[in-house]
Amino acid sequence: MTGQTKGRGTLKSFTISLTINGEEKMVPVMASDTLLFVIRHHLGLTGAKPSCLNGDCGACTVHIDGRPMKSCLMLAVEAAGKKVTTIEGLQGTPIQQAFIEKFAFQCGYCTPGFIMNCQALVEKHPDADDQTIKEWLSSNICRCTSYAEIEEAVKSVLKKK
Amino acid sequence: MNIPGQKKKIRPDGPDKVTGNLKYLTDLTFPNMLYGKIVRSALPHAEILSISTDEAVKLPGVQAVVTYQDVPGFNGFGIIFPDQPVLCKNRVRYLGDALAAVAADTEEIAEQALQLIKVDYKPLPVVDCPEDALRPNAPRLHPDGNILHHAHYQKGEVDQSFQDCSVIVEETYELPRQMHAYMETEGGVIVPEPNGKLTVYVGTQHGFKDRFQLARILNMPETDIRVVSSPMGGSFGGKDELNIQPYGALLALATNRPVKIHQSRQESVRAGLKRHPMKITMKTGVDKQGNLRAHKVKIIADTGAYATLGPAVLDFAVEHAPGPYMIPHIEIEGFSVFTNNGVAGEFRGFGGNQITFALEGQMDRLAEKLQIDPIEFRQKNLRKANDPGPLGQRIAPTNGALEVLQAIKQSHSEEALVWKAAPTEKWKKRGTGIAVTMHGGGLGVDRVDPAGGRLSFSKEGKIEVAFGFEECGQGLLGVIEALVMKEFACEASDIRMVIGDTALVPVSGSSTASRATSMVWHALERMKDSFRTQLFELTQLVTGISADQLEMGPGGIWRRGEATTSTLCVSFSELAEKMPNGRSIHVHTSFNFPTSPDATVGGSHFLYAFAAVMAHVEVDLLTGKVKVCALDQAVAAGPVVTPLGYRGQIEGGGVMALGYTLMEEAKMEEGIYLTDNFDSYWIPTICDVPYQMNVEAIEKLIEGDPFGPRGVGEIGTVAVAPAIARAIYDATGCWVKKLPVSPEFLLKSISLGEMKPWM
Numbered sequence: 070m071t072g073q074t075k076g077r078g079t080l081k082s083f084t085i086s087l088t089i090n091g092e093e094k095m096v097p098v099m100a101s102d103t104l105l106f107v108i109r110h111h112l113g114l115t116g117a118k119p120s121c122l123n124g125d126c127g128a129c130t131v132h133i134d135g136r137p138m139k140s141c142l143m144l145a146v147e148a149a150g151k152k153v154t155t156i157e158g159l160q161g162t163p164i165q166q167a168f169i170e171k172f173a174f175q176c177g178y179c180t181p182g183f184i185m186n187c188q189a190l191v192e193k194h195p196d197a198d199d200q201t202i203k204e205w206l207s208s209n210i211c212r213c214t215s216y217a218e219i220e221e222a223v224k225s226v227l228k229k230k
Numbered sequence: 231m232n233i234p235g236q237k238k239k240i241r242p243d244g245p246d247k248v249t250g251n252l253k254y255l256t257d258l259t260f261p262n263m264l265y266g267k268i269v270r271s272a273l274p275h276a277e278i279l280s281i282s283t284d285e286a287v288k289l290p291g292v293q294a295v296v297t298y299q300d301v302p303g304f305n306g307f308g309i310i311f312p313d314q315p316v317l318c319k320n321r322v323r324y325l326g327d328a329l330a331a332v333a334a335d336t337e338e339i340a341e342q343a344l345q346l347i348k349v350d351y352k353p354l355p356v357v358d359c360p361e362d363a364l365r366p367n368a369p370r371l372h373p374d375g376n377i378l379h380h381a382h383y384q385k386g387e388v389d390q391s392f393q394d395c396s397v398i399v400e401e402t403y404e405l406p407r408q409m410h411a412y413m414e415t416e417g418g419v420i421v422p423e424p425n426g427k428l429t430v431y432v433g434t435q436h437g438f439k440d441r442f443q444l445a446r447i448l449n450m451p452e453t454d455i456r457v458v459s460s461p462m463g464g465s466f467g468g469k470d471e472l473n474i475q476p477y478g479a480l481l482a483l484a485t486n487r488p489v490k491i492h493q494s495r496q497e498s499v500r501a502g503l504k505r506h507p508m509k510i511t512m513k514t515g516v517d518k519q520g521n522l523r524a525h526k527v528k529i530i531a532d533t534g535a536y537a538t539l540g541p542a543v544l545d546f547a548v549e550h551a552p553g554p555y556m557i558p559h560i561e562i563e564g565f566s567v568f569t570n571n572g573v574a575g576e577f578r579g580f581g582g583n584q585i586t587f588a589l590e591g592q593m594d595r596l597a598e599k600l601q602i603d604p605i606e607f608r609q610k611n612l613r614k615a616n617d618p619g620p621l622g623q624r625i626a627p628t629n630g631a632l633e634v635l636q637a638i639k640q641s642h643s644e645e646a647l648v649w650k651a652a653p654t655e656k657w658k659k660r661g662t663g664i665a666v667t668m669h670g671g672g673l674g675v676d677r678v679d680p681a682g683g684r685l686s687f688s689k690e691g692k693i694e695v696a697f698g699f700e701e702c703g704q705g706l707l708g709v710i711e712a713l714v715m716k717e718f719a720c721e722a723s724d725i726r727m728v729i730g731d732t733a734l735v736p737v738s739g740s741s742t743a744s745r746a747t748s749m750v751w752h753a754l755e756r757m758k759d760s761f762r763t764q765l766f767e768l769t770q771l772v773t774g775i776s777a778d779q780l781e782m783g784p785g786g787i788w789r790r791g792e793a794t795t796s797t798l799c800v801s802f803s804e805l806a807e808k809m810p811n812g813r814s815i816h817v818h819t820s821f822n823f824p825t826s827p828d829a830t831v832g833g834s835h836f837l838y839a840f841a842a843v844m845a846h847v848e849v850d851l852l853t854g855k856v857k858v859c860a861l862d863q864a865v866a867a868g869p870v871v872t873p874l875g876y877r878g879q880i881e882g883g884g885v886m887a888l889g890y891t892l893m894e895e896a897k898m899e900e901g902i903y904l905t906d907n908f909d910s911y912w913i914p915t916i917c918d919v920p921y922q923m924n925v926e927a928i929e930k931l932i933e934g935d936p937f938g939p940r941g942v943g944e945i946g947t948v949a950v951a952p953a954i955a956r957a958i959y960d961a962t963g964c965w966v967k968k969l970p971v972s973p974e975f976l977l978k979s980i981s982l983g984e985m986k987p988w989m
Binding site for chain 2: 109113114115116117118119120121122123125126128155156157159160165166168169170171172174175176177178179180181184203206207209210211212213214215216217218219220
């Protein structure tokens, strides 16, 4: 952390360096800011969504050094020095294509979080069985689909690997 | 789901949704934007003695604080009766009532300011259940008393005909308060424009209705308000009524700066609509031959503190109380009752889910008493193609009821019996159940239910299709695109779709009541010939080729019979370039949703969709937990427009209904929610969904049916609960009459006798 800048309200803020989607950014944060807040408000990346802000729904999932993390449960200062990837940093991946083909979204609000989780699953467990897929995906909530389409999307990508 | 002859398509909103590029209205920011917060009532029922905002106004960073004194127009909202104060003056009736709103430089400051607003209350007795509200000495919650709406229907001599019945079942069913739980909570940005107008970027299911209500509140001409209402991160009925729009608008006008409000999940739970809790008593009798004779129904709905669409939800439940069955003697009475509980209103299924649970429960109990197979019993009593609707009204002829039952019967095969006999553990029991329903589309007779659309040929050479509908996630854009492509044999890239913006779209009515797909089809039917003719006339003018030699195809206009085999006569873009100055092609249509010509009961329907559901469950006798293993649905709703979208509506709806059946209840005690987030209100995750879900679409309509595709936004949620309940009975011998089915209830109710099956 470097330098003190003007805070919000009565609270002070600091500037930290965050590596987001491969780019290093200097961002003013307060000690209490969640990573989700900083990504959305200071970096203007609105792919990660607020929904429960409680770690229950997974709509805010991003990658921290390749692992899926609910960004509403992580302070921005904790992400300093780590590689943060948001949905905006994911371009043209097979899982994104599979979500389109399988209709694995409806309203799409949970989709960026789901895709970040699914992408990490595909990377970490290229041979995931049904149980592993269910365990991983149970950390995210979708209110529109039956999840069947999301499971099909994941499986179609695993098969291709 | 396999529907032959349908080319696989992607949804037009897909690419932007999987990349995070799509800006939801709560993602928007504007220069100079402020953040708004709303003070909600601390008590479920109280007199307001005073509201002091002095300290809040002084807080640095606070730009405006508004109370009832700052509402320039009518201080109330509500789609049917505007009985909910925008900002309360002297009384609060539930925890979601708003008292003040703050706009500040940051969300934290706005939050801090809320703490500085002092409200003095005099607590009033809390009416927390409809039975209490109906007592003569109950506190009056509204000037006309505590009954929001009383609905009644009678046919034949019900009490007398029970004497002719050989078997009668009487039961009271209890249905819970379900939360919509859309992933995107209510929110958006309200922007004052330099010309004194206002743009409201907030999701809703009926932009023009919001505009009307806001105009009344703000005392502004409707034409000075633009509502951008789409896209949305889910709604399911829950964002149909106004939510944060009035507060954002008042603050934006007070500060002349854009104001963003995005409710937290806690605020959303507290102030947002829910599905009506209902208590439904049904007494139903059959004669010796198993024919339904008499059906007496009483419905009590807890509508909470304000009206919104409570009256219409009750009317819908009353209408669907006889469902698809032919019963000569019927009496139905319903009361929608005010309480100090959370406001109940519009929610996917609209009263149909509650009443169908009760009705199908009756059918299963009667069949069991008669020792008749439940499918056979239903088959005997279901309506035929030309029978009247549930309240005796003429409806579009349809054989949907028998068709869906037949289809589900086939999946209810011998395999199911083998499956049933082989639970995974000795302490688990398996069972199957089926249920049937019919569900009306549109708002019904005697309701204002306009539809319409516009087709234009744009300056850029696009087929521009505009509807006053919203994309809530249901896939309406995909539906519009598919129907236009099919009609004009063009490509997706030839089309430009315009929806969800009152400045740009025609009146189409609401994106509710399973009506949008149906109305898009109807509108295109009315507009297609004129649009095509005008395009051909223009082509003739530009190319010299006679209009009667032309046809539309990918990319432009082709010679008839040669589309895609030879070369284009003229591309759409070239045609647009060569369009003479002053000439334009716009086709507009407006009409009403089709209604029954002889309906006597307001709100009753003309077009219906049908569904039959089969559920397989496994019940753990040690824990009382129910696992739904399979959930198959057969749906008769006319032609399928987008196969994967259709499947998504039915399966997704099925899982939402599975949650309703087994998991979800937004409990309240003395007017206070016992839940405020997803850690205490559980909705299904991937671990809760069945491993088998089949959807069979019955597309065939009665010969000569001119009404096209019926909507399927709701039908997939309606008959799931009774099918699961019947499967639980099949597995355990225990009748369920209250949802959600709790493990505690099952453990208490299942009689294991002396022998434990696993010992």
